[in-house]
Amino acid sequence: xxxxxRRSREQISFKSFSLLKFTLNFLKSCCSxxxxxxxxxxxxxxxxxxxxxxxxxxxSPSAEKAECKTLIQMAGISSKEKYSSIDIFVFRxxxxxxxDCYQRVESPEYWTGAVCSSSGDRIISVCxxxxxxxxxxxxxxxxxxxxxxxxSLELERREHPYMSGEVRxxxxxxxxxxxxxxxxxxxxxxxxxxxxxDFKGKPYEGEEITDVKVYLTNINAECGMLEDGDIxxxxxxxxxxxxxxxLELFEDPDLVYQEIDRNIGKAWIKPEIKLWCYASNAxxxxxxxxxxxxxxxxxxxxxxxxxxxxxxxxxxxxxIDRNRQYIYDIKITRKGSTDPDIxxxxxxxxxxxxxxIWEEKENCIVGF
Numbered sequence: 617x618x619x620x621x622r623r624s625r626e627q628i629s630f631k632s633f634s635l636l637k638f639t640l641n642f643l644k645s646c647c648s649x650x651x652x653x654x655x656x657x658x659x660x661x662x663x664x665x666x667x668x669x670x671x672x673x674x675x676s677p678s679a680e681k682a683e684c685k686t687l688i689q690m691a692g693i694s695s696k697e698k699y700s701s702i703d704i705f706v707f708r709x710x711x712x713x714x715x716d717c718y719q720r721v722e723s724p725e726y727w728t729g730a731v732c733s734s735s736g737d738r739i740i741s742v743c744x745x746x747x748x749x750x751x752x753x754x755x756x757x758x759x760x761x762x763x764x765x766x767x768s769l770e771l772e773r774r775e776h777p778y779m780s781g782e783v784r785x786x787x788x789x790x791x792x793x794x795x796x797x798x799x800x801x802x803x804x805x806x807x808x809x810x811x812x813x814d815f816k817g818k819p820y821e822g823e824e825i826t827d828v829k830v831y832l833t834n835i836n837a838e839c840g841m842l843e844d845g846d847i848x849x850x851x852x853x854x855x856x857x858x859x860x861x862x863l864e865l866f867e868d869p870d871l872v873y874q875e876i877d878r879n880i881g882k883a884w885i886k887p888e889i890k891l892w893c894y895a896s897n898a899x900x901x902x903x904x905x906x907x908x909x910x911x912x913x914x915x916x917x918x919x920x921x922x923x924x925x926x927x928x929x930x931x932x933x934x935x936i937d938r939n940r941q942y943i944y945d946i947k948i949t950r951k952g953s954t955d956p957d958i959x960x961x962x963x964x965x966x967x968x969x970x971x972x973i974w975e976e977k978e979n980c981i982v983g984f
Contacts, residue, residue, distance in 0.1 A: 701746060702720075704719040705762060708736065708737070713739065713760060718753065718756070720753075745776040763842050769871070770865045772803060772867075778803070781800060782842065804938060807891075811885060813825050820917065828878075830891070831873040832853075832893050833855070833908070833909045834852055843895075848904075853872065855906065856957040857955075857956040858956065895935075909925060912924075923960050924959050925944070928971060945969075948964070
């Protein structure tokens with residue numbers, strides 16, 4: 617049962633979460649590690665606008681051992697936001713999309729380096745903050761292999777969210793080229809910014825909501841590292857209600873469940889609750905693809921009630937997309953449901969709602 621809830625809606629354009637800027641320098645023949653050091657320093661001359669004091673780190677193992685036709689020169693700069701790691705894959709841009717080279721960069725606050733590649737059309741895929749060690753990637757032999765890689769919401773970390781991005785380039789010998797890539801988080805954020813209740817005219821006027829919990833239900837548990845667009849869950853967390861067994865699997869349960877440490881009354885409070893989930897935007901609800909919900913649970917006069925809200929499903933909207941922020945300001949005006957999986961009626965609450973491209977941390981520019 618879905619109802620349109622009274623709200624104001626605003627579309628906002630934010631800066632992207634993180635930006636990778638590529639400048640590719642292609643050189644003939646295989647290069648030694650000493651040559652790469654010189655090239656790493658020379659790279660700053662190619663990026664005068666990005667003079668942040670990078671240091672050279674040398675070639676990747678593939679560049680040192682292979683007889684390569686092209687050297688992809690990379691320089692990295694980070695803002696205050698630090699990555700735990702960046703994995704760089706260069707694939708041939710043809711029908712097979714075979715892996716041409718791979719580079720792992722650990723804790724890339726300031727970094728320059730290079731990977732070896734042959735010339736031609738290429739796809740550069742970058743995965744950030746993977747929980748995998750560098751020696752766990754050998755099974756990635758093509759872009760198709762990387763497309764099959766999935767990550768779990770239970771392992772997400774607020775300080776280092778899983779991120780990815782891609783860019784197509786044409787590598788030409790002795791001819792520099794440039795491209796830009798945006799690294800985007802796989803997750804989206806459900807933000808309960810403010811909340812109040814007003815039971816004016818009801819028999820329970822003046823009551824407050826106590827023991828308040830806020831959580832997500834029917835949320836997508838897994839996401840492909842490169843997945844985007846239309847996404848249906850393959851596994852669901854908190855199906856039809858709060859599941860404590862699911863919460864125990866999280867390294868950080870606060871990602872999907874939090875409590876408000878005060879009662880909700882007529883005065884607006886700002887709990888600043890930010891929950892995370894993966895995209896889930898199937899057009900129709902079914903047993904296998906339930907709509908993701910933001911649930912407010914609380915007690916009125918000792919009785920537990922639920923106020924479940926289908927996330928971004930009003931007015932023909934199709935649910936949760938990747939790298940979005942869904943912001944809610946909520947006034948509860950009636951007792952809620954006795955079932956956490958039955959969405960609220962229109963008269964149960966007033967909602968001000970807006971959605972935006974998610975911007976949580978400072979932009980990061982990395983030059984390649």
